[in-house]
Amino acid sequence: MMIFTGEASILENANANEGLYVRLFEFKNVHWTKSAEHSEVLKDIMMNHYGHAGIKFVQYLLTKDPEEIKGIWQGYKKELEEQLPDTKFASRVGGKFALILTGARLANESLGINLSIENITQMLIEQEEASMDVRELAPKFYNALLQYILQNRRSFKYKDLEVNSNQEIYGKIEVVNGKTFCYIFPIILKKIATELGFPDLQVLLDELKRKGYLKHDTNKTLIKKQVFKKDELELREKVLNKKDYSPKGDYTHCIVYEGNILHDFDKFEEKESEKIKGFDPNSIPGNRKITSKPKNLADLFDDN
Incomplete structure (x- = not known):
C-alpha cells in the first residue's frame, strides 16, 4: 500500500x-x-x-x-x-x-x-x-450523446441527403436491422465529450465497449467507415485535415443505439416532401381585395 x-x-x-x-x-x-x-x-x-x-x-x-x-x-x-x-x-x-x-x-x-x-x-x-x-459516467454520456446527435443531426451524413461545403461534418448515421449506428470522427467525439462535461473520453469508450454499445475492430474502440465520397476531398480535408483519399474509409468511433433514433426526423422529412410535391400555386385564393392608390399618406393608416 x-x-x-x-x-x-x-x-x-x-x-x-x-x-x-x-x-x-x-x-x-x-x-x-x-x-x-x-x-x-x-x-x-x-x-x-x-x-x-x-x-x-x-x-x-x-x-x-x-x-x-x-x-x-x-x-x-x-x-x-x-x-x-x-x-x-x-x-x-x-x-x-x-x-x-x-x-x-x-x-x-x-x-x-x-x-x-x-x-x-x-x-x-x-x-x-x-x-x-x-x-457510472458512461451511461450518462451515452444518453447525453444521443441528445447531442439529435440536436445536431444536420452535421451527420444520412442516407442520400446532400450536405454543403460550409457544413462541419461530424460523421455518418446508418440505420440497419432496427439499430442506429452513429459513426463519429475521434477528434469530433473528443470535442463533444468535453463540451458535454466528460473530459476522460477513453474511460467512457472502454465502458461503452464493455456494455456492448460500441461497434469496433478487434482490440480497439475504433472502426473504419467510408464517410466522404471521392468527390468530397475538400470537405474531408476541412474536417480531418487530411488530403489523400482513403478507399477503406477513416477511423471513427461507432456508438450503437437500439431502434431508429431519427424516426421522428424521417417522418418530418417525409411530411415536408409531401407538402412540396402537393403544392399548387394556382390554389392560392385570387379574390384578394385591391385598394386604390391613396389620395394622401394618412389614408394608409385607415382601418381597412
Missing part, C-alpha cells in the same frame, strides 16, 4: 480503466486536520518521533496466528460487501477496504489506541459511493 497526497486527481489525468478504479482510491475534500496550527504540530511531532509504533505493531503481529488475522479480514470483507453499493465491484473493493479495517483493529490492540472502526467504515463507504458515480 502507498499513501500520498497531491494537488490533482490521478484518475482524471490517467488513461484509466476499471481495474485502476478498484486499485486506486482517492479521498477528496477531506479535512484531515482541524486547522493550520494543528497540521504544523502534527508535522513537528512526526518528524521527531517515528518508527517506534511500527516496531511494536510488527512485534504484535508476530504473536498472532496468520489464520486468525485472515479470519478478521474475512469478517470485515463480508460486512463491507453488505454495506457497499450493490455493484460488480463490491467484492473486490470490500476485500481491499477490509485490509484497512483489519489494520485499524490490530493497531488498537497492539498500541492501546482507540481508532474508530465505525467512522473509518463510514468514510470508506462514502468514498466508494463517490467512485461509483465516476464509474
Whole structure:
C-alpha cells in the first residue's frame, strides 16, 4: 500500500480503466486536520518521533496466528460487501477496504489506541459511493450523446441527403436491422465529450465497449467507415485535415443505439416532401381585395 497526497486527481489525468478504479482510491475534500496550527504540530511531532509504533505493531503481529488475522479480514470483507453499493465491484473493493479495517483493529490492540472502526467504515463507504458515480459516467454520456446527435443531426451524413461545403461534418448515421449506428470522427467525439462535461473520453469508450454499445475492430474502440465520397476531398480535408483519399474509409468511433433514433426526423422529412410535391400555386385564393392608390399618406393608416 502507498499513501500520498497531491494537488490533482490521478484518475482524471490517467488513461484509466476499471481495474485502476478498484486499485486506486482517492479521498477528496477531506479535512484531515482541524486547522493550520494543528497540521504544523502534527508535522513537528512526526518528524521527531517515528518508527517506534511500527516496531511494536510488527512485534504484535508476530504473536498472532496468520489464520486468525485472515479470519478478521474475512469478517470485515463480508460486512463491507453488505454495506457497499450493490455493484460488480463490491467484492473486490470490500476485500481491499477490509485490509484497512483489519489494520485499524490490530493497531488498537497492539498500541492501546482507540481508532474508530465505525467512522473509518463510514468514510470508506462514502468514498466508494463517490467512485461509483465516476464509474457510472458512461451511461450518462451515452444518453447525453444521443441528445447531442439529435440536436445536431444536420452535421451527420444520412442516407442520400446532400450536405454543403460550409457544413462541419461530424460523421455518418446508418440505420440497419432496427439499430442506429452513429459513426463519429475521434477528434469530433473528443470535442463533444468535453463540451458535454466528460473530459476522460477513453474511460467512457472502454465502458461503452464493455456494455456492448460500441461497434469496433478487434482490440480497439475504433472502426473504419467510408464517410466522404471521392468527390468530397475538400470537405474531408476541412474536417480531418487530411488530403489523400482513403478507399477503406477513416477511423471513427461507432456508438450503437437500439431502434431508429431519427424516426421522428424521417417522418418530418417525409411530411415536408409531401407538402412540396402537393403544392399548387394556382390554389392560392385570387379574390384578394385591391385598394386604390391613396389620395394622401394618412389614408394608409385607415382601418381597412
